[in-house]
Amino acid sequence: MLYALRHYSLPVLLAFAIHASLALFLWQGMAAGVEEERIIKPRIINSTLLVLEPQQSKARPKAPPPPPTSKPEAVKPEKVDPRLLEDQRRQREDARKKTVALENAKIKKAQEEKERVAKEESQRQRAEAERDRAARIKDAAERAATERQARLDALSSSSVATDEQSQESADGEEMALAQTYFQGIRAKMVANWSRPASARNGMQVTLRVELVPSGEVVAVSLVDSSGDAAFDRSAESAVRRAGRFDVPDDSAIFERRFRRFNLQFKPEDLLR
């Protein structure tokens, strides 16, 4: 027992130290890996911001129109105010004529109440107008973004939404994620597709599909006909009937790949 203690205590201690340090190293290494990922993410956000900046400047000329429409709304309640003040004055005169101090006070209080309500309402209206205006500006910005995206898409020759950003980031993981969603989209089209009699193997139709962030289809158009009008129509209606596709929650990926994309349709891969 003593022999064992004398000859084995140090080795046991060292062995445990080695394993503990390895475990610590692994833990730290994993933590470092996670941090690296966190560093990468902001870079992606930055790049989207860079894209958005020129759009805002483009959106600004469009923004001014809303204020004129909202300003009258905001001014109206202020026009009500003088009328109220006049009312008040007239009533105060009436009160003085009657010389009933108590009544006067009561009326005054009521007036004040009315005034407060009016003021609150004007404030609310002003806030609403402000919100309205902000929404309209945002809308304009979004429209500009989509327009720009469309132009970028037109520039790029590949079939599925590509732009400079995707080349820049060259993110394999994002590609894989997009691919799974595209597979889901194809599967849903298969489910909603009714095969026309004229469909033949080897046909291929390219559709341009536009989605909104919720995944709803807003527009379908024919980009490249298969040569058979019935088949083209059936593919188009399959997309329309599907109505809604699953899209990634990540808005950056959605904007880059799903806002509008080209979808290729071949009868043979739908036969399964």
Add this chain to the structure above:
Amino acid sequence: MSEDLSIFALISGASLLVQIVMGILLIASVVSWVMIFQRWFALNAQQRSMDAFEDEFWSGVDLRQLYTEVNASAGELRGYEHVFVAGFKEFNRLSEQSSADPGAILQGSQRAMRVALNREEEKMERHIPFLATVGSTSPYIGLFGTVWGIMNSFRSLANMSQATLATVAPGISEALVATAMGLFAAIPAVIGYNRFAARVEVLTKRLETFSDELTGILARAAHSAPTSSGGGGAATGITKRRSS
């Protein structure tokens, strides 16, 4: 998508059998490291004591004096000391019996030295077979855990309509931890086994050489002793000369 894939999450998420395999491998790794350190210290101490004894032995000191010195020193005998004490004790005991002839005396002391040498070798080789066992089996144990884990992850995949890489990847990486642990246990064990086996062989060779050298010295003494005073004084005039 952003699953927790740290090593510890993988281990805690694994199935019971894989966890048992991982536990076995962890224990094997810890024990083999204990053995590695223990052998390392023991063989270092052995070599040091052998170097020290060799220096003393060939420094020209009288063998009888060396014998009493070694015997008086506390602690267990190791290496050369063990062989020397065993051989010399037997030689003295036999040469005290006047009837014994030199050949019988030498054979007796040689036998005693051989026994001591075997004991030493056995002591040096302790735990080394364990390292060999860990080194050769733990990759297989780890592989078993991995195969089991991958089997399960593919079986669960069969129930899914849409198979993506993301659904299999966590299970596979979880299972691969077992192989990693098996290799982590095996590599140091194999290295330790090879290194220590070679060292034990070298030290055993040195012990064998020493026992031969001592036999030569004792033979000279045994053949010269009966002509001189005989009996107890046999070893007093032993002169050491290296034969090589």
